[in-house]
Amino acid sequence: MTRHNTRDIYPATGTEMTCKSWLTEAALRMLMNNLHPDVAENPHELVVYGGIGRAARTWEDFDRICAALRDLEADETLLxxxxxxxxIFRTHADAPRVxxxxxxxxxxWATWAHFHELDRKGLMMYGQMTAGSWIYIGTQGIVQGTYETFAEAGRQHYGGSLRGRWILTAGLGGMGGAQPLAAVMAGACCLAVECDETRADFRIRTRYCDAKAHTLDEALALIEGWTKAGEAKSVALIGNAAEVFPEIYRRMQAGEALPNGRPDIVTDQTSAHDPLNGYLPKGWSVAEWQAKRESEPAAVERAARASMRDHVAAMVGFWNAGVPTLDYGNNIRQVAKEEGLETAFAFPGFVPAYIRPLFCRGIGPFRWAALSGDPEDIYKTDAAMKKLFPENAHLHNWLDMARERIAFQGLPARICWIGLGDRHRAGLMLNEMVRSGELKAPVVIGRDHLDSGSVASPNRETEAMKDxxxxxxxxPLLNAMLNVAGGATWVSLHHGGGVGMGFSQHSGVVIVADGTDEAARRLERVLWNDPATGVMRHADAGYDSARDCAVAHGLRLPGIL
Amino acid sequence: MTRHNTRDIYPATGTEMTCKSWLTEAALRMLMNNLHPDVAENPHELVVYGGIGRAARTWEDFDRICAALRDLEADETLLxxxxxxxxIFRTHADAPRVxxxxxxxxxxWATWAHFHELDRKGLMMYGQMTAGSWIYIGTQGIVQGTYETFAEAGRQHYGGSLRGRWILTAGLGGMGGAQPLAAVMAGACCLAVECDETRADFRIRTRYCDAKAHTLDEALALIEGWTKAGEAKSVALIGNAAEVFPEIYRRMQAGEALPNGRPDIVTDQTSAHDPLNGYLPKGWSVAEWQAKRESEPAAVERAARASMRDHVAAMVGFWNAGVPTLDYGNNIRQVAKEEGLETAFAFPGFVPAYIRPLFCRGIGPFRWAALSGDPEDIYKTDAAMKKLFPENAHLHNWLDMARERIAFQGLPARICWIGLGDRHRAGLMLNEMVRSGELKAPVVIGRDHLDSGSVASPNRETEAMKDxxxxxxxxPLLNAMLNVAGGATWVSLHHGGGVGMGFSQHSGVVIVADGTDEAARRLERVLWNDPATGVMRHADAGYDSARDCAVAHGLRLPGIL
Ligand SMILES: NC(=O)c1ccc[n+]([C@@H]2O[C@H](COP(=O)([O-])OP(=O)(O)OC[C@H]3O[C@@H](n4cnc5c(N)ncnc54)[C@H](O)[C@@H]3O)[C@@H](O)[C@H]2O)c1
Ligand SMILES: NC(=O)c1ccc[n+]([C@@H]2O[C@H](COP(=O)([O-])OP(=O)(O)OC[C@H]3O[C@@H](n4cnc5c(N)ncnc54)[C@H](O)[C@@H]3O)[C@@H](O)[C@H]2O)c1
Structure with a gap:
């Protein structure tokens, strides 16, 4: 069982296939793209993002999946x-290929302890959300979600403008790395605490973060200058959030000098969902941490959990002092609560606070990638999307900013949050662009599992549902089965993504636009049904906007409407 | 939200459809059949079997499901x-209808406490296995499984003959009611403790049990006479297992008079998986129990759990004294263990003890029902199955005994345990019989969720797996998705069946043989793939017989073989 390997994986690009159809070629390229050196956080260990979120269990399994995909017929399905x-089983042309x-x-038995036991025996792999379902597209995937969240927080708390404001956060990993850029796009400054300098450097290299500091004073001085000048810029502070957050809180309470006297928004994206692999304990060096994960896993977990408690206690302090504070979906409140911090859930998760209204209309992280590998293909789709949705100014802004600020990682891709009624139109348009030859090769279309109808996660996406x-x-199980029935190209069911073992169940879907009539029929069904299940789920929970959306789109929801 | 209703539900029979196709007509009839007065344990409360296993959440939902099925088009799917x-969503002709x-x-959150909270709010329903997935066919469904288990125990412990032996058990509900008949078919006597006299009377009325007793001495006297005479007969003792089992154990230890000096096999099928609704506490009357479930649920649960501990303690006593003792899949050992009985898992579950070798070859509870409602249709299929499998003497015996001893309940149906390579042949044959007009109407084909590839349940079906x-x-999630992809007629994913909330996840599948070519293609795929996933799962776990079976059938299992 090999998990370490020094091979570098690059997906094929261009129009030559090594598989028997574009459906399987797409799966192969996207699996490989997940492990592309510019995409994955730790590709040599098969880790894509989010702690130990992997694309394949071992390198042998990776090779076997590739071989199976190359060999797969148009009426076969790989499990x-x-x-x-x-x-490999016989199905039919309109069934998923994977x-x-x-x-x-x-x-x-759904605990980290049991998972790790199985993982050590070679019986399991942590798939996170898009890591094990082969539709991670690098940090861009999270940028828009984070941007929407910060922008909405600005609307709710600061009259729509974040100019001169600063956001305190931590974690610059695969997802968290989007925070400085998203903050800047939303008009705010950002101080992001990251313990692993290589992670910070990666964000600076890819233009997601502007500066680096080694001391809190240095970082705060930069923030002070930028907020004063009304400039939106970001700094990565090399440090431990469990130390830095309490120290900033102390300074605020003590009335010591701080930009604006306090952070304007507080959040966090360390990998708290995985106490063994995702959170550096206070007072430890990164090297010590990495070594002890193998040799003393129980001690690491204990120390990490205790540190998270301190970290969350500071966040609760900020919240109680009136600072907008949000859990960004890493389950850190749950751990702090288990560690005895009764008030851990004082501040809300980002979904009920800012994202649910979008989910009620089936709006979520729709994305597509160009299998050609050619950035021009994505630029063409950017333009076509603007033409398809001429009235959507918000979308136009996003596409412009994304083109300007976001460096592609691996296969060129684009994300934009659109909902029921728009997704299938976008899919059909992309299919048309493939058919006409405007795009050089087929396009894959997918989404995060963090979406409207695809996830049950009571500490995150489904926190505090109305009913x-x-x-x-x-x-999410119905969502997955319906996407299989509709003819998506690959469909996945995961447990524990985002918030860790025991805390979520969710499904993923990817569908290929290869320019054929058959693809068009499948795209129309799947990209309608998939967001429609989200509207259905929220309508059932009693959200008026979801019911209105369902009525407006003529959904047939017998027990609900 | 109405759960009580005095309506009696009977499925339509004959060849006239009220739906737009036989696929949806089949779903409608089988839903109704689950609530047929001769099939369901408590149809007026929508309860089919297994504690509170329901076919629909409320009567309003039942009516809405029926309306939706009547209206459903050939390219639509009901969720x-x-x-x-x-x-109701658009899919395609080869996708499931439900x-x-x-x-x-x-x-x-997967606990009974949380489930009950949601259930009270009207947000949930307990589906057990075949109750909520509309393929329960009455007590017959369980007879063969129980028969196979007792017969195998006879082979392992008593040289292949149970003549003159007696089995001690409890619970004569929907599933447990099969025990006396299965014991008798296997050649043994049976003493079954049942607290609810109406349940015992039901079994006697339907010829599953031979006699009734109100005292232990009375029951033992009957057993004494039958075992002496070498007659296989059964008696229902009206009483509480938590009192009767310890008393028999006491007599055995004390050397007091007992047939054979001890029971020859001990097991149990009370609904221990559901401590609130399924197990009568010691010293309580049935009426008191029923009343207090509403008024004092916590007290009921506490008392039931304590009684189960005593019950299991007696079973452990029998086991330690050398009596073959088995958990029959109701999770009673788990409860006893939680109640502090450290030795609760001393005796094995029935699957690792007797059933797993069958699962390794994809063999499990295959079943079919005649939508015509005509028993003759089933008798014709009995004969045809014998012809299709001329070499399978075991199957022939079973079919003969079943015909002789099993009264149909609701739509006439037959069950027989067959495996990979045989199921799809049986399905195609049934389809041919529909096509040729030999059968009056289409046939539905399904199975229990307790099957080879369809369940993860560490205290039952997947207890003590080799790896x-x-x-x-x-x-089971892959199994369900593959059956959707293959084109089954309805597919289900459940949690908590058999062993209760938190302890299992499992999937169901039903497919209609309507005599068409399309059905034949789907049957061939689904009835091959479904048992094949079981062989795959056991091959992956390292069972040689599963690997041999996979090789023999040419399965393509890339990471396994
Ligand atoms: N809200 C969302 O939309 C969303 C989406 C995806 C992931 N997440 C969650 O966000 C978290 C981060 O995801 P990721 O993909 O960036 O994970 P990651 O593992 O790639 O990155 C986590 C980063 O946190 C750093 N870190 C760990 N402990 C630290 C500490 N004590 N102080 C400072 N830095 C520390 C690590 O060095 C690492 O760079 C996960 O829990 C994930 O589930 C949220
Ligand atoms: N092993 C298998 O193949 C298999 C299959 C299905 C179900 N089961 C399990 O078997 C159990 C029984 O299933 P069922 O459908 O018959 O359930 P049921 O609820 O219909 O019947 C249970 C019966 O037990 C009786 N009972 C309860 N407490 C008792 C006590 N203290 N003493 C005597 N009798 C008592 C009840 O009156 C009832 O008649 C369930 O836990 C079920 O999950 C096992």
Missing amino acids: VQSGKPVG LIANSNLVPH GSDAVSDW | VQSGKPVG LIANSNLVPH GSDAVSDW
Whole structure:
């Protein structure tokens, strides 16, 4: 069982296929793209993002998946169980080519401890969300979500402008690395604490972060200058959030000098969902941490959990002092609560605070990637999307900023948050562009599992649902089965993404636009049905805007409407 | 929200459809059949079997499901969320007509307490296995499984003959009611403790049990006479297992008079998986129990759990004294263990003890029902099955005994345990019989969720797997998605069946043989793939017989073989 390997993986580009159809070629390229050196956080260990979110269980499994995809016929389906290819079965042309189930555990055993035991035995892999379902597109994927969240916070708390404001956060990993750029796009400054300097350097190299500091005073001086000047810029502070957050809180309470006297928004994106691998304990060096994960896992976990408690205690302090504070979906409040911090859930998660209204209309992180590998293909789709949605000024702004500020990683890709009624139109348009030859090669279309109808995660996406149905996971299972029935190209069911083992169940979907009539029929069904299940789920929970959306789009929801 | 209703539900029979195709007509008839007065344990409360296993969430939902099925087009799919119809979406002719997700909860919240909270709010329904997935066929469904288990125990412990032996058990509900008949078919006597006299009377009325007793001495006297005479007969003792089991154990230890000096096999099928609704506490009357479930649920649960501990303690006593003792899949050992009985898992579950070798070859509870409603249709299929499998003497015996001893309940149906390579042949044959007009109407084909590839349940079906992968639930999720992809008629994903909330995840599949070519193609795929996933799962776990079976059938299992 090999998890370490020094091979560099690059997906094929261009119009020559090594598989028997574009559907399987797409799966192969996207799997490889997830491990592209510019995309994955730690590709030699098969880690794509989010702690230990992997694309395949072992390198042997990676090779076997590639071989199976190259060989797969148009009426066959490959089954992948926690990153290992386990079977090839006969289905039909309109069925998915790949079905994936990652990290799923029977609830009573759904803990990190049991997962790690199975993982050590070679029986499991953590799939996160888009890592094990082969539709991660690098940090860009998270930029818009983060941007929308910060912008909405600005609207709710600062009259629509974040000029002269600063955001305190931590974690510059695969997802968290989007924060400085998203903050700047939203008009704010950002101080991001990151313990691993290589992560910070990666963000600076890819233009997601502007500056680096080694001391808190240095970082605060930069923020002071930028906020005064009304400039939106970001700094990575090399340090430990469990030390820096409490220190800033102390200074604020003590009335010591701080830009604006306090941070204007506080959040966090360390990998707190994974106490063994994702959170540096206070007082430890990164090297010590990495070594002890192997030799003393229990000690690492204990120390990390205790540090998270201190970290969250500071966040609760900011919240109580009136600073808009949000959990950004890493389950850190849950850990702090388990560590005895009764008030851990004082501040809200980002979904109920800012994102749910979008989910009610099926709006979420729609994305596509150009299998040609040619950035021009994406630029053409940018322009076409603007033409398709001429009235959507917000979308136009986003596409302009994205083109200007976001460096592609791996296969060129674009993300934009659109909802029911728009997604299938976008999909059909992309298919048309492939058919006409305007694009050089087919396009894959997918989304995050963090979406409207695809996830049950009571500490994050389904926190505080109106009817109390936060923990009901029938919905993502129905979503996955419906996407299989609709003819998506690959469909996945995962457990534990985002918030860790025990805390979420979710499904992913990817569909290929290869320019054929058959693809058009599938795209129309899948890209309608998929966001429609989100509207259905929120309508069932009693959200008026979801019911209105369902009525406006003529959804047939027998027990609901 | 109405759960009580005095309506009696009977499925339509004959060849006239009220739906637009046989696929949807089949779903409608089988839903109704689940609530047929001769089939369901408590149809007026929508309860089919297994504690509170329901076919629909409320009577309003039942009516809405029926209306939706009557209206459903050949390219549409109905979504059912915990017994409530929530959406109708466009798919295609080869996709399932119904997709069902019942009782699924995010692991950290997957407890009876949380389930009951949601259930009271009208947000959930317990689907058990075949109750909420509309393929329960009455007690017959369980007879063969129980028969196979007792017969195998006879082979392992008593040289192949149970003549003159007696089995001690409890619970004569929907599933447990099969025990006396299965014991008798296997050649043994049976003493079954049942607290609810109406349940015992029901079994006697339907010829599953031979006699009734009100005192232990009376029951033992009957057993004494039958075992002496070498007659295989059964008696229902009206009493509480938590009192009777310890008393028999006491007599055995004390050397007091007992047939054979001890029971020859001990097991149990009370609904221990559901401590609130399924197990009568010691010293309580049934009436008191029923009343207090509403008024003092916590007290009921506490008392039931304490009684189960005593019950299991007696079973451990029998086991330690050398009596073959088995958990029959109701999770009673788990409860006893939680109640502090350290030795609760001393005796094995029935799957690792007797059933797993069958699962390794994809063999499990295959079943079919005649939508015509005509018993002759089933008798014709009995004969045809014998002809199709001329070499399978075991199957022939079973079919003969079943015909003789099993009274049909609701739509006439037959079950027989067959595996990979045989199921699709049986399905194609049934389809041919429909096509040729030999059968009056189409046939539905399905199976229990307790099957080879469809369940993760570490205290039951996947107890003590060779590689320790008991809790990995990727497998049933892949099974469900593959059956959707293959074109089954309805597919379901459930949580908590058999062993209760938190302890299992499993999938169901039903497919209609309507005599068409399209059905034949789907049957061939689905009835091959479905057992093949079971062989795959057991081959992956390292069972040689599963690997041999996979090789023999030419399965393509890239990461496994
Ligand atoms: N809200 C969302 O939309 C969303 C989306 C995806 C992921 N997430 C969650 O956000 C978290 C981060 O995801 P990621 O992909 O960036 O993970 P990652 O593992 O790639 O990055 C985490 C980063 O945090 C740093 N870190 C760890 N402990 C630290 C500490 N004590 N102080 C400072 N820095 C520390 C690590 O060095 C690493 O760079 C995860 O929990 C993930 O589940 C949220
Ligand atoms: N092993 C298998 O193949 C298999 C299959 C299905 C179900 N089961 C499990 O078997 C159990 C029984 O299933 P069912 O459908 O018959 O359930 P059920 O609820 O219909 O029947 C349970 C019966 O037990 C009786 N009972 C309860 N407490 C009792 C006590 N203290 N003493 C005596 N009798 C008592 C009840 O009156 C009832 O008749 C469930 O836990 C179920 O999950 C096992």
